[in-house]
Amino acid sequence: MAEIVLDKVSKRYPDGVLAVSELDVSVADGEFVVLLGPPGCGKSTVLHLVAGLESISSGELRIDGVRVNEQPPWQRDLAMVFEGYALYPHLSVRENIAFPLRLAKLPDATVRARVGEVAERLDLTEQLDRRPAMLSGGQRQRVAIGRAIVRNAKALLMDEPMANLDSKLRTQLRSSVAELQRDLGITTLYVTHDQAEAMALAHRVVVLRDGAVQQTGTPRQLRETCGE
Amino acid sequence: MSGGESPGKEKHARAVGARVPVALWIPATLALALVTLPVIGLLLRTDFARLPALLTSEASLHALRLSLLTAAISTVLCVLLGVPLAIVLARSRVRGVRVLRAVVLLPLVLPPVVGGLALLYLLGRTGFLGYLIDVTTGVRVPFTTAAVVIAQTFVAMPFLVVSVEGAVRAAGDDFESVAATLGARPWTVFTRVTCPLLLPALASGVVLSFARALGEFGATITFAGSLQGVTRTLPLEVYAQAEADVDSAVALSLLLIVIAIAVIVLARPRAVEGVRG
Ligand SMILES: Nc1ncnc2c1ncn2[C@@H]1O[C@H](COP(=O)(O)OP(=O)(O)O)[C@@H](O)[C@H]1O
Numbered sequence: 001m002a003e004i005v006l007d008k009v010s011k012r013y014p015d016g017v018l019a020v021s022e023l024d025v026s027v028a029d030g031e032f033v034v035l036l037g038p039p040g041c042g043k044s045t046v047l048h049l050v051a052g053l054e055s056i057s058s059g060e061l062r063i064d065g066v067r068v069n070e071q072p073p074w075q076r077d078l079a080m081v082f083e084g085y086a087l088y089p090h091l092s093v094r095e096n097i098a099f100p101l102r103l104a105k106l107p108d109a110t111v112r113a114r115v116g117e118v119a120e121r122l123d124l125t126e127q128l129d130r131r132p133a134m135l136s137g138g139q140r141q142r143v144a145i146g147r148a149i150v151r152n153a154k155a156l157l158m159d160e161p162m163a164n165l166d167s168k169l170r171t172q173l174r175s176s177v178a179e180l181q182r183d184l185g186i187t188t189l190y191v192t193h194d195q196a197e198a199m200a201l202a203h204r205v206v207v208l209r210d211g212a213v214q215q216t217g218t219p220r221q222l223r224e225t226c227g228e
Numbered sequence: 229m230s231g232g233e234s235p236g237k238e239k240h241a242r243a244v245g246a247r248v249p250v251a252l253w254i255p256a257t258l259a260l261a262l263v264t265l266p267v268i269g270l271l272l273r274t275d276f277a278r279l280p281a282l283l284t285s286e287a288s289l290h291a292l293r294l295s296l297l298t299a300a301i302s303t304v305l306c307v308l309l310g311v312p313l314a315i316v317l318a319r320s321r322v323r324g325v326r327v328l329r330a331v332v333l334l335p336l337v338l339p340p341v342v343g344g345l346a347l348l349y350l351l352g353r354t355g356f357l358g359y360l361i362d363v364t365t366g367v368r369v370p371f372t373t374a375a376v377v378i379a380q381t382f383v384a385m386p387f388l389v390v391s392v393e394g395a396v397r398a399a400g401d402d403f404e405s406v407a408a409t410l411g412a413r414p415w416t417v418f419t420r421v422t423c424p425l426l427l428p429a430l431a432s433g434v435v436l437s438f439a440r441a442l443g444e445f446g447a448t449i450t451f452a453g454s455l456q457g458v459t460r461t462l463p464l465e466v467y468a469q470a471e472a473d474v475d476s477a478v479a480l481s482l483l484l485i486v487i488a489i490a491v492i493v494l495a496r497p498r499a500v501e502g503v504r505g
């Protein structure tokens with residue numbers, strides 16, 4: 001597990017947009033931090049910076065105290081769940097979940113065992129031989145989560161994983177995501193624009209506005225300051 | 229389109245909306261006739277008794293073999309060069325890529341004769357590249373089988389590029405980003421993710437460019453000439469026979485039509501399905 005620190009991190013895209021500006025965020029080992037903010041405020045950009053999918057313009061990103069600005073994404077040992085899930089349509093659910101293990105060239109038996117465990121935990125055992133196209137939205141989301149957690153990465157990054165689900169399902173799934181994070185004890189940085197979701201999931205919420213931290217605190221602290 | 233209504237209502241609405249105005253039927257029938265009648269005309273003109281003999285004459289077999297060989301090589305070249313080009317065009321953020329895209333499409337809209345002429349003035353003995361090749365290696369490209377392949381690749385490449393580029397765009401880059409975060413290096417991402425995702429589009433691009441290469445005439449005759457066994461492909465053979473032996477020309481045309489229909493049957497479903505294989 002790991003600790004993630006963004007130290008005055010800024011991101012200016014080549015077209016001149018300053019998407020993230022001098023951002024200070026830290027996620028402690030095993031902590032569940034939610035980045036909350038309206039669409040376009042730079043939430044996805046922050047996750048891309050942490051994952052290494054976009055370069056950091058200035059500031060420092062540290063994982064477990066080590067600067068990783070220059071480290072390519074495939075060496076960072078993080079796992080990311082994308083908003084659209086990006087499940088591989090040409091692979092079965094089993095091979096989607098197994099994908100990171102295959103990349104690591106683990107032996108077949110290990111892969112089968114690990115995928116079986118994860119599928120069981122996420123209630124996907126029945127779906128293992130199906131293609132993603134045949135799954136419901138909720139099942140797809142679970143496959144994406146399964147693919148991310150199967151190799152015990154250092155940390156989990158999630159970009160609005162509920163955005164494509166209907167609101168009833170979204171509320172139901174909050175508790176299972178929280179439970180999963182608690183069971184795994186995995187450091188998690190989670191992005192959403194849904195305030196209720198952030199409050200329900202987070203150990204700590206970071207409110208983002210125009211690429212900068214507007215407010216930060218535990219859900220309880222935020223409720224008190226808002227005077228709800 | 230019209231969500232939230234009862235199924236019965238929806239069906240009714242669709243039936244009304246889908247009714248084709250009578251006025252459209254007349255030009256639609258004409259269009260269909262324009263496409264099918266010439267083929268029927270050709271069929272009526274065909275001497276079916278002599279068909280086997282005509283198709284297996286020495287000249288026909290030469291042309292057929294040359295056509296299949298050159299079209300196959302051209303298609304391979306289209307894949308090897310066109311796939312990387314398509315990916316660059318779809319992904320590169322470098323300025324000027326849009327202009328490049330238009331240039332790549334040029335052979336699609338250019339009269340093939342003009343393409344052939346352009347190739348001749350590039351690779352001919354007086355063309356700057358042709359002169360260079362001639363002086364340094366003694367090789368003269370025009371009027372060789374290699375020239376046929378170059379002409380075919382020139383005209384067929386856009387079909388492959390357009391097909392693959394569209395698929396790359398439609399897929400977006402999340403698939404690749406996910407793989408990178410899961411531990412895949414760029415080359416692994418390319419072989420394990422990009423390539424399989426592009427396979428359906430690549431397949432339809434391959435069939436289309438093969439068909440285009442097989443049917444190539446204008447650029448070939450200008451740049452490669454019409455030498456039996458060397459550069460005279462099927463379409464050129466049809467043209468050569470049209471005056472000498474009409475029956476033979478008709479028989480070869482029929483062969484080309486059969487191939488064309490096979491191509492449509494092969495490529496259509498994939499082209500429609502796109503990436504969601
Ligand atoms: N690849 C990119 N190139 C240029 N600008 C971008 C890019 N990605 C995002 N942006 C811009 O950066 C800002 C933040 O975007 P994003 O991080 O996607 O916000 P959010 O995820 O909170 O909706 C927006 O103004 C967006 O237009």
Ligand SMILES: [Mg+2]
Nearest residue numbers: 043044045159
């Ligand atoms: Mg976003």
